Amino acid sequence: MIKLIKSTFYKEKQTKKRLINFINKAEQLSIGRECKKFEESFAKWQERKYCVMVNSGSSANLAIVQALLNLGKIKKGDNIGFSVVTWSTNVMPLIQLGLNPIPIDIELDTLNVSSEKLLEVLKKYSIKMLFLTNLLGFCDDIEKIAKICKEKNIILIEDNCESLGTVYKGKKLGNFGFASTFSFYVGHHLSTIEGGAVCTNNSELETMLQMVRAHGWDRNLTEKKQLKIRIKHNVNSTFYSRYTFYDLGYNLRTTEINGFIGNEQLKYINEIVNKRKDNFFKLATPIYNNKDKYYLVKYEHIDLLSNFAVPVVCKSKEIRDQLVEKCKDKIEIRPIVGGDMVAQPFFKKYMPDFINNFNNSNARLVHEQGLYFGNHPELTAKEIKEIIKVFTE
Ligand SMILES: Cc1ncc(COP(=O)(O)O)c(C=O)c1O
Structure with missing residues (x-):
């Protein structure tokens, strides 16, 4: 069976060995130096000023929405646009925090929201924020x-x-x-087992995210920032300053174990990305060539394509169902991300009035006729051959 996820980390054996050594020697395993180091290195690699590490991509999504509310950049009841093909915990924080999620359909040939689709929605709704998902390594304009x-x-x-x-x-x-959110879940590009982050160039947002991540207090801020917020709120006793909660937050902290793994995996990030890119072309070129069976996913406009799965959108439900049968016990497959979010039970339950207002026909098609299989850096030539055979026969 060719699994969606092959191993917990890239270079798993080596990484585990180093991890055991690290745990044996570590004086602290709660959030600390390793996480800080990861934040600095990841921000540098991503070419952003700041990175706030959290315990999952879902937490990163929750944190950014809460931070924007705390800063007054969005308000309860605001319309927030979102890519209708995405993951549940992209939309859920919007509903949980009292915002109005406005679905935006994707383009069939890029699987992503385009400026055209955005403008269509803007004709009917004014939106305060757009929570755009860059789906499966692709993007539109x-x-x-x-x-x-x-x-x-x-x-x-x-x-x-x-x-x-x-x-x-x-x-x-x-x-x-x-700002942007990242997931370091197993099977995503860079694994810390569970993990996530928010990146931004805005210092005020970074500060708020650090408070949202940890109870709404100021302990993870720099001394200068702590002083500023304590003066603002008249907190002048060290007895109370450690237990003063300035704004709404959660506990979304990660650990030194995840920070350490992140630092180890970051050493290989460019290698990981390049291997995924090479695998994608080896797989997608012969498969997408079957134009009678599959819709073509465009990627020529992208300079460097980095994904962890290869999406296949079939021209009919029958073709998709046949593939599901053919892949049984051979290749692990699954629906494309979370499919059409508007069709999910949670959305129907909490947003019943929205269901008939939006005609997300491309998302529906992807939901009903799409699937994906994994693309990881450790795929062998034999596995690649086997996948191509099943999808092109
Ligand atoms: C687009 C998107 N956002 C958020 C998440 C959530 O990430 P995590 O699994 O780290 O919570 C996922 C998970 O796969 C995702 O695909």
Whole structure:
């Protein structure tokens, strides 16, 4: 069976050995130096000023929405656009925190929201923030989306949990908006087992994210920032300062174990991205060539394509169902991400009035006729051959 996920980390044996050694010697395993080091290194690699590490991509999504609310950049009841094909915990924080999630359909040939789809929605709704998902390493014309957002005062946040490393028009995905979120879950590009992060160039947002991540207190801030917030709130006793809660937060902290693994895996990040890119081309070229069976997913506009799965959208449900049968016990497959979010039970339960207002026909098609299999750096030539055979026969 060719599994979606092959190993917990890249170079698993080596990484585990080093991890055991680290744990044996470590004086502290709760969030500390390793996490800080990871934040600095990851921000540098991503070409962003700041990175706040949390315990999952879902937590990163929750943290960014809460931080924007705390800062008053969005308010309860605001309309927030989101890519309708995404992951549940991209939309859920919007509902949980009292915002109005406005679905935006994707393009069939890029699997992503385009400026055109955004403009269609903007004809009917004004939105305060766009939570754009860069789906499966691909993107549409995100620089145009960013331009529209700028002109219309829409805060652009990228959910980049699936597209770490992709470069479009010379810029890494995750660097087009005000902030971006990342997942370091096993099976994503860079694994810390569980983990996530928010990246931004905005210092005020970084500070708020650090408080949202840990109870709403100021303990993880720099001394200068602590002093500033304590003066603002008249907190002048060290007895109370450690237990003063300034804004709404959670406990989304990660651990030194995840920080250490992140630092180890970051050594290989470019190697990981390049291997995934090479595998994608080996797999996608012969498979997408079957134009009578599959829709073509466009990627020529992307400078460097980095994904962890190869999506296949079939021309009919029958073709998809046949593939599901053919892959049984051979290749592990699954629906494309979370499919059409509007069709998910949670969305119908909490947003019943929205269901009939949006015609997300491409998302529906992807939901009903799509699937994906894994693309990891350790795929062998034999496995690649086997996958191509099943999908092209
Ligand atoms: C687009 C997207 N956002 C967020 C997440 C959540 O990440 P995590 O599994 O680390 O919570 C995922 C997970 O696969 C995802 O695909």
